[in-house]
Amino acid sequence: MDTNTKTLGEALRRNGVTRRGFLKFCTATASMMALPPSMVPAIAAALEQARRPSVIWLSFQECTGCTESLSRSHAPSLENLIFDHISLDYHHTLQVASGEAAEAAREAAMHANEGAYLVVVDGSIPLGNPGYSTIAGFSNLQTLEETVAGAVAVIAVGTCASFGGLPKAYPNPTGAVSVSDIVTDKPVINVPGCPPIPMVITGVLAHYLTFGTLPELDHYGRPKAFYGTSIHDRCYRRPFYDKGRFAHTFDDEGARKGWCLYKLGCKGPMTYNACATAKWNQGTSWPVESGHGCIGCAEPDFWDAGGFYNALSVPTGEISRNASYAIAAGVGVGAIAAGINQRTRNKAVRQHAEVTIEDLEKR
Amino acid sequence: MNDAMDFLLWARGTAFDVALTIFIIGVIIRLFEILSLGRPRSLAEPKGNQLLPGMKSVISRTLPDNGTFKRQPLTVIAGYLFHIGLLISLLLFIPHIELFNATVGFGWPGLPNPIVDAATVIAITGLLAALWNRLTNPVMKLLSDKEDYLVWLLTFLPLLTGYLAYHRMIEPYPLALGLHILSIELLLILFPFTKLMHTFTLFLARWYNGAMSGFRGVQS
């Protein structure tokens, strides 16, 4: 299969894209990758040479929310992505072929692009029993290992693939693990979020397409360009937090006026994602703007992080109950201690009272 | 790889429960112990009022006195800076108030974060100065024992970790927050058994001193 013959620059020119159009495309690409505008010339130079990479998308223990999110991407749109930017050679939800024909497409893409294709994974991988999730009779672990063998890198899309996500939430009934728990000999880029912002998915793909390299990652393997700042630090409601103005319940004055949702359990301070700037669905809104606190969905184990409506600083245990038990115990033990004290003192006083001049003289 | 979050959950869960329990039981025992000692009944005829001088002493000893200031200006200034800074950052930072609210069922208004932040810096500076003073002043050095350094550290760590967490100088954030909470839990656990108990007893002691003088008709 003669695949990667045309560069993106050639393809665009063939489609009658002018230089202004190309510059615009580069500008949009920079914006999408959350790179500064000063990078536009470098992007232009790189895009001239870029080729459509083959992408194999594997779905394991997932809900298809990540794919749905991708379909909401507008820059580039899913249709542009499919037609112009990548060759999406295997993707359960979108591909036409089913059954054997689908598996054959995957194998053909792996063959033709040996060592050069990207694998995208959504969903966690159950290790509890190979039968917990199978495709074409193969366990997810088998499929992943086989597909990743010839890949250049793996992009773990969504919190399930990145960190284990919902299937891994306590008590992890299926023994679910993340991609990076299995793939250790290839670069793994984590693009968490439940689901991730579409721009973040396409931004990472665009980065690879443009520069042929992977973006800079943080300690969780997330691209810094998108996960470098917490929701809280970029939140438009942050000034209200700093001023101490909070919504105390949903639909109170504070909620209506857009005050800080910290007290309603917003996990913005511990969550690193681009929601506050990129927003959702073409900048329409994002959870905090629509009145619900951030649930922290881009963080590892956020499902077990102590309830969506408890403020972040509030301990997870039953504080008042524990405190009252402790007070009762304290009073009990304290009373005993006090009793012992009293006795000691009385004894001392008694002994003291008994000391007479005669006693002293005896010494 | 998700140890940070596990750590935070442990710090917010089990560890907090344990620390709070030890703290409450410890403080109550200590207070019982102290109060049950009682005061020896003075058989002397009272020469004055106890209440007002008691209160006066509470206030006057909370304010700096000239003599000490002249002898040990640094101790006084650092002490005040630290205590005021600590109280502000402890009691007027909104997430802290939220915590109190969840624990005791009521809260109070807080201060804007930039002010709290400044107060924290002041408290940290005060504590560092106090430590420097303790290490360089020969008399202080002689007077200090291990507990003094321990108490200093117990107080310093929450301030430091809080500051680092707030400014996101430790990554990831759950680790920073977990460390902060843990440092406070350490403080809570050792609180009742160290000099830190003065937080609860100082006003008692001061009032007592003043009241005694008042009883005798002496200017406190």
Added chain:
Amino acid sequence: MSERIVVDPITRIEGHLRIEAQMKGNRIEQAYSSGTMVRGIETILKGRDPRDAWAYAQRICGVCTLVHGIASIRAVEDALNYDIPKNAQLIRNLMIGAQYIHDHVMHFYHLHALDWVDVVSALKADPQATAELAQSLSSWPNSSPGYFADTRRRLADFVESGQLGIFANGYWGHPEYKLPPEANLMAVAHYLEALAWQREVVKLHTIFGGKNPHPNFLVGGVASPIDLNSDSAINARRLSQVQDVISRMRQFVDQVYLPDTLAIASFYKEWFKRGEGLGNFLCYGDLPATNMRDRDSFLFPPGVILDRDLSRVHEIDMHDKAQIQEYVAHSWYNYSTGKETGLHPYDGETQLDYTGPEPPFKQLQVEDPYSWIKSPRWRDKAMEVGPLSRVLLLYASGHEPTRELARFALAKLDLPIIALFSTLGRTAARTLESKLLADAMQGWFDDLVSNIKRGDTRTFNEALWDPSTWPETCQGAGFMEAPRGALGHWVVIRNGKIANYQAVVPSTWNAGPRDASGQSGAYEAALQDQHTLVDSSQPLEILRTIHSFDPCIACAVHLADEAGDELIKIQISG
């Protein structure tokens, strides 16, 4: 000779589905539907705060991204007897309506259409003739010859590139593709347009729920407050955005989706004669004008139709333990009462028990358990749920707009009402109800606006928010009509925490395996209903009928509690 055809993965669906078909010559004799993935979400839900449950439940599925959230908060609200403000009810209705129309259009164009539309044939189309075809069907503005020429050129460029991506290995040129090239080209153009359109219309969810997929919900109301004087609340600007979305939906349904359905269907009339299967239809009912307890105010009426008998609608009660039961005889779960017994969801217990072949395997042992999906039954009868059930119930209950719409569509295609009981009948029902809902959405929106105008801006009822106000033990059933059919969540709450959680979802009804008595599920029955394969190596016919159900398998896979705790049984009033 008997051949076993295996289709795994079934693509263009949500989740992991495997179909095995036992052939007799070129006819499907027996079909077996297997869900091949399990996560155990119900186990994960135990011990959590019921107010949080929606978020976990919602992640059952990211395609019907709203329905489990709604069913979950309704279950908790039912358990607590929690009333929600009128505005919240209307906003939820609008969000549900938007979900339907978005979901149905995406299903039709992006998941189902390529079973009927040959993309490669579109290259042969004449743009001029395509434009004439499009203009004869509808007044949709994108219908110029130039527009279709552009689409064709883009497609040709793509095919020439040699990298067919998602279109690789389709059964192109299969003799069962019967559309003329022009209809194929028009459908490809609309495939692309629908992708752009859907990005716009999901904004309704974003406005009220902060994002899509997986918008936010709230027990006791909705999280987005209303305040016409605030930037940071539902205000006049937001409302006009919502109006814009509704208008776009109505326009697309009227001018693209409905005409395309009828146009494509007219080339495949034989598919109105096969693929129905069970003949039993179930609908929980949904979309209240007032509240969830007032079933008479529902747009979709609840009820059951048996044996295609539209003259009699049976009543359904979700709390009645004799009515809804789930079987695991052919599923990879265990019951403490024995694998042959059925259990009502309140008593639901499930232990994961994989007894299938060790992967990699070629074939399932269909005499044994063969799926992660359970087999729910209503009074021991297998049921089909979904758009066809709803449209039939609307029809049977005498809903005039439905009857009119059905008459109009059937007249266009020159088909009798009986034609609805079929593969394409199911697909057409989806289109018809989209039309009904798009119109209903305008009504809810107008109600919302006039309510706000009257000064009622409440969106959240705080009364029962604090768990200390709850009874020590309570239980409730939350139900809704999801785009794919009847959805129920059952929750048991004890000491402020979830003691048990069960979900019986549309695709469990439809995709479930055989039950203890050997009755097939809806997919299986439909495939056993007059399916012959032209080419067994290209089982396009299987895909057509399976896709007509719009499978959603992550939903369907059952997920309950491992330990099988003894439940506290209480009577539910009302």
Added chain:
Amino acid sequence: MNALKSIPVLVEAPATRDFCYQNTLPLLHEISHALRRLQQEQLPTTIDLNAIPFGPGDEQRLLEFLGRGEVSAHLEALGNSSVWESGYPGIWFIEHRNESGERVAFQMEITTLPAILATHPDDIAESLSSLQKALENPSLGHRIGD
């Protein structure tokens, strides 16, 4: 549709510039610094407005505050784009939309003329050669890009 119009809306002019979400104010300061840089060192600045955490209405307020100036241009390349100078000369807005009309980039350039409006030297060369060709044989006249 009528119901929406029936909400009585009273539009009040804001008494003061309301920058309560505080992201517009620092941005305006940044712009003024950039303008000074442009004046003193001839250094242009580009700000990606998509990367600014605007609150609801912030963008609107910024646009209203800066207003519209004398120049605006329309560009048709991979969808529509608009370029306009704000009421403060030297501050330009560039908004790119894709074929479906969705915004794909929104930038502010503090410069004398946004780069995208300038004709590329290669285009000038091509333009010249095709114009000459057209003059040699006027019947072959065509526009570049056809």
